[in-house]
Amino acid sequence: MSAKKKLLDLVRDKIRVKHYSYSTERTYVHWIKHYIFFHNKKHPIEMSKNEIEEFLTFLATKKRVSPTTQNQAFAAILFLYREVLGVDISEWNIQALRAQERKHIPVVLTKEEVKSVLQNIPPAYTLLVHLMYGCGLRMNEALNLRVKDIDFGFDKIYIWNSKSLKDRTVPLPQKLKAKLLEQVEIVKNIHKQDFKEGYGSVFIPYALEKKYPHAKFETKWQFLFPMKNISQDPRTKEKRRHHVMPQTLGRNIKVAAQKANLHKRVTSHIFRHSYATHLLQVGIDLRSIQELLGHKSVETTMIYTHVVSEMNKSKLISPLDF
Incomplete structure (x- = not known):
């Protein structure tokens, strides 16, 4: 538990060093925590391509999140690996099932x-x-x-x-x-x-x-x-x-x-x-x-x-x- 808390503190520190907004900080910490708990509190350094794909696919198929939300979660994970853990996951070619994108016509008022x-x-x-x-x-x-x-x-x-x-x-x-x-x-x-x-x-x-x-x-x-x-x-x-x-x-x-x-x-x-x-x-x-x-x-x-x-x-x- 203490190791997890330390990791999230590192995430917050890195976000603040890069001067991201407070709302981005809260969002990234939320998804990183969600990712870790989904894999039974396994440390992200011990996980790789398969675990990321499994989590993102879960969001699309079970949680039925929007494409924007799934992209948000992926951005948080990408930040975790690249900026905090020093691991470039762009070479992993993540192939998770994408959330279905719906085209909505905006509601307007007269x-x-x-x-x-x-x-x-x-x-x-x-x-x-x-x-x-x-x-x-x-x-x-x-x-x-x-x-x-x-x-x-x-x-x-x-x-x-x-x-x-x-x-x-x-x-x-x-x-x-x-x-x-x-x-x-x-x-x-x-x-x-x-x-x-x-x-x-x-x-x-x-x-x-x-x-x-x-x-x-x-x-x-x-x-x-x-x-x-x-x-x-x-x-x-x-x-x-x-x-x-x-x-x-x-x-x-x-x-x-x-x-x-x-x-x-x-x-x-x-x-x-x-x-x-x-x-x-x-x-x-x-x-x-x-x-x-x-x-x-x-x-x-x-x-x-x-x-x-x-x-x-x-x-x-x-x-x-x-």
């Missing part, structure tokens, strides 16, 4: 349904959700916005380090400009009060914190949508103000959809899907939408053409109605 949900979002999260729909942002992109990312002079919003690892800008919705200016003032006042109480720092990626050691105390680096309370950083144990938690925002969106009497499955991502679909419906070209969404490939964006196509089918009528 403009009226979007409006209905937005009307039921609590005031503390209204501007945040408006931004997600108005700019097509992923939840984490919206939550990670800093004061400095809103360019009021050129009416654009900067999105850094997105899922595609490609920085981009999106137009700042004019209807939200006044509210965003108010939000910046709110953040300034919160930050000023935090300083008075002995806090005032904010999380900054390691490389930037090392380059600009005082940046974490500057107002421009503060999160645009901060938490109500000071919290403790799980890694450094430093007490500071983080952004609104994804679970909190997700819960409020779900409740708002229920209050709006929608029977669709409404998640934070449905606003991004709706944004892209509504742009297509008014004639914005696919390539522009690809850039606005930050997709690496236009093929990813093309899923929304299928959504619009399905919507057009609703104009067809049944033979019973002839």
Whole structure:
């Protein structure tokens, strides 16, 4: 048991040396632990190609995980062997049974349904959700916005380090400009009060914190949508103000959809899907939408053409109605 704990500590240390996010750390540790327990706590150095294939096949056939989840588990195992144990498993040619990939057409909301949900979002999260729909942002992109990312002079919003690892800008919705200016003032006042109480720092990626050691105390680096309370950083144990938690925002969106009497499955991502679909419906070209969404490939964006196509089918009528 102690040997296993020591191994996981080594994994955490290596992840932190490479400056991976805390969520990646938790995910990798989870899958590595799962892999070890699946093989009755056998040490990974004593296992090889067959054990990895057996575990990944188990995830696909018994646990019926998605392809994304199976790839996530494999990435964790790959990290364990390559970065922690110093074993290059790329030569092993892993041939596990792959999880079945399903192609889903995204669920979208009509403009009226979007409006209905937005009307039921609590005031503390209204501007945040408006931004997600108005700019097509992923939840984490919206939550990670800093004061400095809103360019009021050129009416654009900067999105850094997105899922595609490609920085981009999106137009700042004019209807939200006044509210965003108010939000910046709110953040300034919160930050000023935090300083008075002995806090005032904010999380900054390691490389930037090392380059600009005082940046974490500057107002421009503060999160645009901060938490109500000071919290403790799980890694450094430093007490500071983080952004609104994804679970909190997700819960409020779900409740708002229920209050709006929608029977669709409404998640934070449905606003991004709706944004892209509504742009297509008014004639914005696919390539522009690809850039606005930050997709690496236009093929990813093309899923929304299928959504619009399905919507057009609703104009067809049944033979019973002839």
